[in-house]
Amino acid sequence: xxxxxxxxxxxxxxxxxxxxxxxxxxxxxxxxxxxxxxxxxxxxxxxxxxxxxxxxxxxxxxxxxxxxxxxxxxxxxxxxxxxxxxxxxxxxxxxxxxxxxxxxxxxxxxxxxxxxxxxxxxxxxxxxxxxxxxxxxxxxxxxxxxxxxxxxxxxxxxxxxxxxxxxxxxxxxxxxxxxxxxxxxxxxxxxxxxxxxxxxxxxxxxxxxxxxxxxxxxxxxxxxxxxxxxxxxxxxxxxxxxxxxxxxxxxxxxxxxxxxxxxxxxxxxxxxxxxxxxxxxxxxxxxxxxxxxxxxxxxxxxxxxxxxxxxxxxxxxxxxxxxxxxxxxxxxxxxxxxxxxxxxxxxxxxxxxxxxxxxxxxxxxxxxxxxxxxxxxxxxxxxxxxxxxxxxxxxxxxxxxxxxxxxxxxxxxxxxxxxxxxxxxxxxxxxxxxxxxxxxxxxxxxxxxxxxxxxxxxxxxxxxxxxxxxxxxxxxxxxxxxxxxxxxxxxxxxxxxxxxxxxxxxxxxxxxxxxxxxxxxx
Amino acid sequence: xxxxxxxxxxxxxxxxxxxxxxxxxxxxxxxxxxxxxxxxxxxxxxxxxxxxxxxxxxxxxxxxxxxxxxxxxxxxxxxxxxxxxxxxxxxxxxxxxxxxxxxxxxxxxxxxxxxxxxxxxxxxxxxxxxxxxxxxxxxxxxxxxxxxxxxxxxxxxxxxxxxxxxxxxxx
Numbered sequence: 001x002x003x004x005x006x007x008x009x010x011x012x013x014x015x016x017x018x019x020x021x022x023x024x025x026x027x028x029x030x031x032x033x034x035x036x037x038x039x040x041x042x043x044x045x046x047x048x049x050x051x052x053x054x055x056x057x058x059x060x061x062x063x064x065x066x067x068x069x070x071x072x073x074x075x076x077x078x079x080x081x082x083x084x085x086x087x088x089x090x091x092x093x094x095x096x097x098x099x100x101x102x103x104x105x106x107x108x109x110x111x112x113x114x115x116x117x118x119x120x121x122x123x124x125x126x127x128x129x130x131x132x133x134x135x136x137x138x139x140x141x142x143x144x145x146x147x148x149x150x151x152x153x154x155x156x157x158x159x160x161x162x163x164x165x166x167x168x169x170x171x172x173x174x175x176x177x178x179x180x181x182x183x184x185x186x187x188x189x190x191x192x193x194x195x196x197x198x199x200x201x202x203x204x205x206x207x208x209x210x211x212x213x214x215x216x217x218x219x220x221x222x223x224x225x226x227x228x229x230x231x232x233x234x235x236x237x238x239x240x241x242x243x244x245x246x247x248x249x250x251x252x253x254x255x256x257x258x259x260x261x262x263x264x265x266x267x268x269x270x271x272x273x274x275x276x277x278x279x280x281x282x283x284x285x286x287x288x289x290x291x292x293x294x295x296x297x298x299x300x301x302x303x304x305x306x307x308x309x310x311x312x313x314x315x316x317x318x319x320x321x322x323x324x325x326x327x328x329x330x331x332x333x334x335x336x337x338x339x340x341x342x343x344x345x346x347x348x349x350x351x352x353x354x355x356x357x358x359x360x361x362x363x364x365x366x367x368x369x370x371x372x373x374x375x376x377x378x379x380x381x382x383x384x385x386x387x388x389x390x391x392x393x394x395x396x397x398x399x400x401x402x403x404x405x406x407x408x409x410x411x412x413x414x415x416x417x418x419x420x421x422x423x424x425x426x427x428x429x430x431x432x433x434x435x436x437x438x439x440x441x442x443x444x445x446x447x448x449x450x451x452x453x454x455x456x457x458x459x460x461x462x463x464x465x466x467x468x469x470x471x472x473x474x475x476x477x478x479x480x481x482x483x484x485x486x487x488x489x490x491x492x493x494x495x496x497x498x499x500x501x502x503x504x505x506x507x508x509x510x511x512x513x514x515x516x517x518x519x520x521x522x
Numbered sequence: 523x524x525x526x527x528x529x530x531x532x533x534x535x536x537x538x539x540x541x542x543x544x545x546x547x548x549x550x551x552x553x554x555x556x557x558x559x560x561x562x563x564x565x566x567x568x569x570x571x572x573x574x575x576x577x578x579x580x581x582x583x584x585x586x587x588x589x590x591x592x593x594x595x596x597x598x599x600x601x602x603x604x605x606x607x608x609x610x611x612x613x614x615x616x617x618x619x620x621x622x623x624x625x626x627x628x629x630x631x632x633x634x635x636x637x638x639x640x641x642x643x644x645x646x647x648x649x650x651x652x653x654x655x656x657x658x659x660x661x662x663x664x665x666x667x668x669x670x671x672x673x674x675x676x677x678x679x680x681x682x683x684x685x686x687x688x689x690x691x692x693x
Contacts, residue, residue: 130618130655137654148654150618172623175602177570177583180620202574204617205655221649227578227674271584284526290588291536297585307676308578347525518577521617 006071008038013074018243019394020458021072032078033088036065044069045373045386046094047458048467048484049101051108053140055082057452063087063110064482065097066456066467072392073458075469080110089114091121096373096489099125103522107138107207126200126521129153137208144212160186160194168503172201179517183506190502195495202521210481211473215241215449216315218478222468223310225483226519231257231264232461233468233483234313239394239457240470241315246447250440253317254396259330259433260309260318265462266337266426267296267308269419272514276416277348279508280357288344292337299333317443327434334427341427345420358413362509364497365410374493376464376486378513381418382410388460400429410497412512422462449476463516464490485519537592541682543689547668549661552690553634559690562608566598566688569607569631573624573663574617574656578674579641583611585677593681604628609636609687611680612664615643615650616657628664636687638668640680645669 005013005023010031013023027035048066055061060081067074080087089112090097101112102125111119124133131137132151142148160167165188172180182198206225210218222237223230235257242249249257270293277285297307304312304320312320322330348354364374366383379386385406389397405421407414449472457468464486473479494513498506545552572580586593587600601607604627616624628635639660642648647658660666670683 128619129622142654144653146654153622172620173571173604173627177572177580177600179572179575179577179580180623201619201623202572202614202617203619203655204574204615204650205653206650208653208655209650224576224578224649224673227576228581230578271581275584284530287589288529288533290584291533291590294585294588294590301676308581308674310578310673343525343529347529350525516577518575 004071006039006042006069006074008035008074011035011076016075016243016454016456017246018456019239020456021392022075022456023072024075024077024454027076027078029078029088032076035076036067036090036093039067039069039074040093042069044074045375046090046097047073047465048469048482048488049090049097049104050469050482050484051104051110052471052480053108053138054079056140061085061108061110063104064469065090066469068465073456075456085109086111086113088112089120094373095371096492099492100488107136109136109139123156126203127151128155128200130203137205144208155198157184157196157198158194162188164188165193181517185503185506187503190504192498192501192503192506195498197491197495199491199517200521202518206522207482210478213478214476215472215478216476218470218481219315220311222481222483225522226485226516227308227310228268228516229264229461229463229466229485229519230308230310231260231313232459232466234311235261236457236459236466236468237470237483238313238315239459240455240468241446241449243455244453244470244472245449247316247444249317249444250442251396251438252440253442253444255433255437256318256320256322257313258396258400259322259430260304260312260320261459261461262426262429262433263296263300264309266423267293268462269423269426270296272511273348273416273419273423276412276508276511277354279511280354282351282354285344285348292340296333296337299329303329314443316446317441319443321442322434322437327437330430330434334431338424338427341420341423348416355413357505357508358416359411361412361505362497362501362512363409363411364493366408368496369410369493372493372496373489375489376460377415377418377422377462378464378490378493380404380406381414383408388458388465392458394458400432402429412508415512451479461486463487463514483522485516487515487517487520490515491520536589537595538590540591540596540685541678543686544682545686547670547683547686549666549669553636553667554688554690556690558634559688562688566609566684567601567607568598568609568611568684569601569604569627570611570613571624571627572613573620573660574614575641575643579613579644582674582677582680583613583640586680588677591677591681593684598684604630605632607631608634609638609684611638611640611684612660613640613644615647615652616660616663618655618657621657621663624663637664637666638670638683638687639666640670640683641675642671642673645671648673
């Protein structure tokens with residue numbers, strides 16, 4: 001099915017080659033805002049926002065916004081002159097733009113300005129004290145190995161005042177094996193009045209690092225943006241590169257990618273179901289689910305050579321294959337896992353303690369989820385059936401016909417239910433793939449990657465949609481790569497889901513979202 | 523309750539024996555002697571700090587407490603504060619934004635302040651290397667006793683690294 005491009009006045013759309021329907025439009029400040037408003041009015045979402053340094057080619061920078069619309073991906077590019085490095089703010093239309101715009105400023109120096117000419121939030125996001133204000137490390141005149149002088153790490157949290165209000169500061173180092181980030185709670189007694197997150201602790205300069213790699217080697221780095229989603233990232237990166245280089249992976253390679261992606265989804269859902277149970281005071285759940293996850297990881301290692309399937313999706317195809325014996329192993333595992341999951345689901349759904357902790361806890365309403373542009377499983381648990389596998393759909397999913405799980409309550413329990421349903425569906429999809437795997441080659445050759453060309457990848461990982469915008473440079477190198485994690489959109493939702501809940505429920509609510517710090521800190 | 527008990531009985535005990543210590547994982551000389559080990563007994567407290575990983579290593583650190591590896595069954599447990607910890611388990615290339623937090627965590631630990639760096643990135647910076655936002659290997663920021671390579675290292679290797687850190691050098 002080919003859809004016609006979104007009908008938006010004032011811009012000229014150029015179709016982009018690749019596996020997902022996507023259009024690019026060059027804008028001026030007026031059409032940038034006009035087209036963004038039109039997307040918002042038509043119910044589109046902001047999928048990613050990033051900037052690129054174009055001073056060598058034509059002077060100035062560009063800011064890029066990718067929107068998920070009904071028809072596909074709409075990509076706006078606005079040239080920003082050096083003389084006035086500012087662009088119209090999108091956060092009044094799309095709340096999730098706020099942090100992305102702050103990151104764009106930290107890395108490239110472009111400022112989002114609202115209609116009054118003010119910056120909606122001038123605080124740094126990725127820049128803590130690692131470099132100085134006024135230095136923007138993603139500019140191309142700063143070398144890849146530049147040692148930047150440290151700057152000021154102070155940060156102004158929004159203070160909540162009133163009788164009996166106090167603050168609880170948590171992190172960046174947390175009391176458990178989790179990633180680092182800071183949470184500032186304003187509470188009365190145990191009740192949370194406000195939560196403000198400060199992230200960026202894991203910022204290690206991934207986007208800069210891409211620029212010193214070849215297009216092929218970039219796939220390895222893409223697979224390590226957020227390790228728990230390595231298949232989704234490697235696929236999105238490969239999709240972007242294949243779009244640029246005119247490569248078409250075989251049907252077999254695409255089906256095998258889907259097999260790996262569903263195994264990644266299943267592994268993460270099993271792990272989360274265990275940890276959510278544990279945070280709900282049900283250690284039995286962690287022991288049981290972590291056992292099942294370990295079984296799955298061991299089969300991954302035996303069949304595909306890596307427990308988490310890193311570097312198994314490669315540009316042009318896959319680095320693995322499936323023989324008859326391996327197919328039987330997967331089918332046997334599917335049968336066993338389905339039975340185990342049914343047993344555990346019955347126990348979870350009947351457990352009074354879990355019901356008490358999870359039902360009504362950490363509620364993200366469908367309205368708030370829509371306002372914040374929430375994606376992935378968190379959106380599906382809050383009444384929005386957004387899933388890139390179904391829509392716009394990328395091969396081979398239109399053939400596999402996945403059933404999309406959704407729930408309306410938006411609480412911890414809903415996110416558990418969605419995980420159970422998606423785990424069962426991931427098992428079913430694996431069976432469908434293994435039984436109907438088409439013949440074909442494993443790796444298609446890549447054509448020439450014309451310098452300056454952009455490609456786009458859009459894959460529904462277990463947490464939500466993973467996007468990769470990739471630009472080829474000279475000599476087969478990466479000129480610019482922006483990998484985008486669904487956590488950008490979903491972290492702010494956690495600030496709302498916790499409101500009115502008590503502090504001791506935060507770990508449970510947080511785990512029910514299980515967002516990536518690494519993926520959004522870059 | 524019946525279903526829970528039946529499941530526990532049906533699954534049984536899945537724990538497997540751990541790999542023994544391997545002196546080749548050490549970066550320097552062993553710092554513990556028999557006397558210290560006797561004092562530690564079979565209890566060891568670990569504090570984990572993610573100093574900038576991709577979160578892959580965290581998945582495998584979670585794994586060390588699954589029923590197969592059952593680290594806690596050996597008397598080794600993860601604690602919430604560095605002040606309670608004998609050993610620091612550090613992942614990642616150390617991001618500059620985490621450098622101070624890692625130092626402070628290390629400073630807050632009591633002696634013997636054992637440190638195990640986990641994963642290729644913790645060992646040598648890995649694919650991220652050193653740059654404007656990354657300090658690279660853990661040893662660039664705090665002293666490291668044992669380094670466990672792998673991307674990510676599997677739970678058995680992580681446990682082996684931990685056991686190596688609390689073993690005395692073979693003469």
